[in-house]
Amino acid sequence: MDRCSNYLWKHPSTHTRQLSDVTGTPIELLTDWVRAGKFPSIYSQLDYPCESCRSPIYAGRLCHSCLGTFRSAALDIQTRVPRRATAGLFSVAGRVKGY
Template sequence: MKNVANCPKCGALFVKALRPLCNACYKEQEENYDKVSRFMRRKQNRMASIREVHEKTEVPLEQIHQFVKEGRILVTHFPNMGYPCESCGALIQEGRICESCKGNITGGLEQIQKEKEFKERVAENLKAEESAQNKTYHSLDDRFDK
């Protein structure tokens, strides 16, 4: 019975076949999508923001975000639609994080890489100095120290 699961939304037991929700929650989700889709198809609503869509349709914001993420609501047709960045919460239309957070992450990674390369160069210089010191010969005979 590996196909039996609890619905993540309502907790009901169901057979997990094609979708991760039970039939009742799936039907509710599809009804919510129809509400949003009908609202957005009207010409005067095409420039509506997510908050306006949420207020007029009473569909939860998270579900509207999910519709945009899944590509069911196309941001090319509705430019004010989007979902929050997973890092800072800014409204984005593709990917998981905004450009600003991407820049912060790549900048941090570049800084770490530079620090690593610097440490490696310092270690190589220390090795070179040690090997140069090891090549110097010292006499133990007192005759040559005078």
């Protein structure tokens, strides 16, 4: 980690892959460090893969595209699952039923 930090101090616009190549640090270890926030945010070119599609991202767990896909799927599921109106009752097609 010290070798990477020292290199970044001198070359702050280095990308993750470049840092791996120059320092000999495995890319998997570097991406874990970047994801965990081990480097200050001033090193804005350090990226890691989206957990869904593996495209490079700089914050969070998902890229904007995958995040939109998951949100759409969640909204679709939410509209299809019956909602509970009150305790012991739920609504199906606008009709309240008990169970």
